[in-house]
Amino acid sequence: MAGLDWQGWLTIGVVLATLALLLWERFSPDKVLIGATVVLAGSGILGVRQALAGFWNPGVLTVAVLFVLVAALKSTGAIRWIGDWVLGRPRGEFAAQARLVAITSPLSAFVNNTPIVAMLTSAIEHWSRRSGVAPSKLLLPMNYATILGGMCTLVGTSTNLIVAGLVHQQPGMPALRMFDPLGVGAVAAVAGGIYLLTVGRWLLPLRRSALQQATETREYVVEMLVEDAGAMAGMTIGQAGLRGLAGSYLVELVRNGELHAAVSPEEALRGGDRLVFVGATDAVRELRRLSGLRPATEQLFKIDDAGGRRTLVEVVLSAYSPAIGKTLVEATFRSRYNAAVIAVARHGTRLHGKLGDVVLQVGDTLLMETDAKFLRRYGNRAEFLVSNEIDGAARVDRPRALVALGVVAAMIVANTVLGVDILLSAVAAAALVLLAGCVHVAELRRSLDLRLIVVIACSFALGAALDRSGVAALVAAHLMGWAGSDPFWTLVLVYVAAVAFTELVTNNAAAVLMFPIAVSAATQLGVQPMPFVIAIMMGASAGFITPIGYQTNLMVYGPGGYRFSDYVRVGLPLSLVVGVSVLLAIPRLWPF
Structure with missing residues (x-):
């Protein structure tokens, strides 16, 4: 550490402050990362162009363009269509778990896992009410399966796209193709799937969702x-x-x-x-x-009577909700959304007492009565991780849904078979769904998560600062020292560090922070960098142990009635299984 100058120490201070603020959750992630970028640019550690380079990085641009395709799949009902097909008509708990794991894992390799989890959450809750199987027995396996499937391709998760963008900027490294992560990702998905359907299913808790806890009114x-x-x-x-x-x-x-x-x-x-x-x-x-x-002499109100005039909607609050840290009254929730909150669940338990006095937190599940247009107005807003109409009728525009699915399939073929650049193929696909009317501009505006784009783009400034200030090289040297300059054990430490960052902050931030350290370690060892790049991809997506480790973990938190300990009990063994399988597969598929 003695070799660092003031820029190195300031970079370490900025990174630590950023991680602390992200953990504190007092400020939204986009504000934290913007602040860090301003400090790095203002201090001269990075030039303005370097600080803002993330905004025109191919990986970030691809993530932004893919929002158009996700919006088209949502707008046409294609995702809901897929959700109904995935769940099918299982005849019991194990059959439902097996079907979910076997289908959602390969599906999420081609469709971003966030909309899949959002729509399947609604389908699972509906099926659970009919079958009597607790949603807590299905939602977590489904969520973990989508994370595992997303590791297999570049478009399966934004993490892989971000790492691909970082590779693109690295001189002398070949560009990553669509299926480059497939070998290692498939090993992880198969090993994780076997665990989920054997040991994992016995560790799943029996919990009641917010709706189930509120049914007896x-x-x-x-x-x-x-x-x-x-x-x-x-x-x-x-x-x-x-x-x-x-x-x-x-x-x-x-x-x-x-x-x-x-x-x-x-x-x-x-x-x-x-x-x-x-x-x-x-x-x-x-x-x-x-x-x-x-x-009243007759009590006519029934909370589960959503098939008639009453419209019940379940939402899960995200960190971007303006209501976080406020009561329903302080947030003017009723007038803002034209919705009356009937019940609030937190950490798997419905809160009692006067709802107007409850201070809302990230991950809270709200059961609301509202009008039939609520989802059209707010369904794609970033302030809600999940927004589902209880027993809402499936709205699928079959012709437009087929067009949207066909365009996505064509994009994948163009990138894999024809070798078209993934950003170019994504832009062409987005233009086609817009021209075909699969998504309207207003819907696109609502679904485009600008805050996420800002978070990812500004994260690049942290990675660049670690590289330019010499911190990445110093950390890499320490990792090599701990590993005895052995490439495999250095790879293990890089992977473990990526998993730890993911569980503490976000998957994209973990990837960006660890990438320069991994490349520097490979350079100092004199080995190929790609094994370390693949380790970053896998480790930054392997957020199974905490609800905040991966966005979709938080999406099923409330609807499944889960508690923090449930993620540790089920996710920690899964993380070990996936980690061992990944670290054994990488040297064989990507030799040093």
Whole structure:
């Protein structure tokens, strides 16, 4: 460490501060990475062009263009179509697990795993309610299988595309092709799949999802009628004080048989209006003290009655949600989304008490009553990791869905058989789905995750700073010293470090941070760098042990009713199985 100058020490400080802020989650990842990039450019460690080089990196551009194809698959219903086909009609828990693992793993090699997990989560929840099999027995194996499948090709996960972009910028290294990761990725996918269907399935917990925990509503749902000549008739909801109750929360108003969700505080009450409140078990005592209301003699509200007028939607909050760190009231959730929250689940358990006082966190699952257009408006927004309509009818435009799937297949053929550059083939495919009307500009705007692009692009600045300041070479030298200058054991340390970074921060950041260290280690050892590059690809995607290790882990967290310990119990052995298989396969398929 004595050989580092002030630029090296500042780079280490920026990297450590970035990791700490990402773990703290007080600021969104895009703000943290932008701040780090500004410091590196402002201090002179990187020039402005070098600091911003990530924005025109081929890997980053390919990730951005693939959002168009993902939007087309979502818009046409092709993903939902695929989801129904994947699940099929299994006859039991093991059959469902086997079908999910066997189909989703190869499927996610060609379709980005994030939309697959989002749509299959909805299909699994629906099937679980009909079959009686707990979703916790299916969602985690499905999620892990998609991660494993994504390792097999460049387009399966953004991590592989980012590493391919880094390789493209490295002088003297050949460009990676679509199926270059396939050999090692397939070994990992097969070994992981066998584990999931044997030892892993016995480690899966039996948990109830947020919807299942909220189905029995009689304990906390109260219906009241506005008396015809009572004190509240003619008053607005705000004037009647129904928005500031201590123990309950107004969900909906039923008037003359018409249901009104997320009613405004300016809505005037009329005699005979039926008001539905959600809250603590003794909320009825508070409501009975209000003049002008009386308990309804019949409780008509059923939380799982989504097949009629009531539209129930389940969402999982992401780190980008403006509601994080606020209560529902502070976030003006009802007016912002025109949705009334019925239940909130966290860490696999439904929260009780007054919902308006709950401070929301990343990964919280919200069960909401809203209007039928909610998913059209907000379904693709970055603030929700998952947004599913409960028992919503499948909306598949078969002609456009076939066109979208055909274009994706053509892109893969062009890249693999014809040798077309992956960025060029992705741009051509995006243009075709736009011209064919498979996705509209408005839908594309909603689905394009600009924050993710910023995070990935700014991560490149950290990698470049590690390389230019000499930190990467110094870390590589230490790794070689610990490994006794043995290429294989250095490879092991590089892989383990990539997995550790992935579990702590994000897969893309892990890949970018470890890439210069891995290449520097290969250079100092005098061996081929590609074994280390493949190790970075696999290790940066192998985030199985924590919910934050991989984005899709967090997507199934709430819907499966999982707890943090569930990921450790099931994911840690999976990480060991995958790690051993990957490290044994790399030297054989990619010799030093």
